[in-house]
Amino acid sequence: MSRTRGVLGCLGILVVVSAPAIGQQPTPAMAETPAMPATPAVAAMPASPADGHTVHVTAPHVVAGKVMGPYHHYCKVLSPEPVIECLCYLSSDPNARLEQVEYILGKSITRTGAVTLANWNKNWHDHKQEIATGRVQVLDMPPDKAKEVADLVSTTDGIIFHLWPHDAKAPSGNVIIAQSVGHVNLNQADFKKGAEEKPPAPKSEK
DSSP states (O other): OOHHHHHHHHHTOOOOOOOOOTTOOOOHHHHHSOOOOOOOOOOOOOOOTTTTOOEEEEEEEEETTEEEEEEEEEEEEEETTTEEEEEEESSOOTTOOOOEEEEEEEHHHIIIIISOHHHHHHHEEEHHHHHHTTOOEEESSOHHHHHHHHHHHTTEEEEEEEOSOTTOSSOOSOOEEEEETTOOOOOHHHHHHHTTOOOOOOOOOO
């Protein structure tokens, strides 16, 4: 569906054109009524930060010690290191409630001073290790493109903020740091070694 059609559908716009009934002569009131101006084309909505969360990935998460999901991640690449943000839902239903946000950063950022080893072991996880478990699925694209996404994300670390427990009627204000299933703590040597992992070079279009 085009954005224009989507906007029209969402707003439920109904355009009614008045005209005399068949066999009815125009009345003076009708004659005096100014013609309805042509409906202008609906302008395209301006770009916003909400646009572009179109990479669809599923993976389970550990929340307060319990494996949950798989969560549907809708992700957007913000910069080439990469920095990626994902909006996480328990289903792909259009009205599903946002429950988590995952930030995904290149190891060139997280492992060169921005995150301490102690903080990383407690709150972060290695996507190369997680993808290797087979629990991460890239959806809605051809296998070769899905592999490109997986290869890029494997050079990153992630941190998951669990905002609204699925069985709660309202958020409590308590934010839980969720974790990947099978997370493995690192020693200092392995932590630093990960900083050498770089995003794959982009493939030229044929």
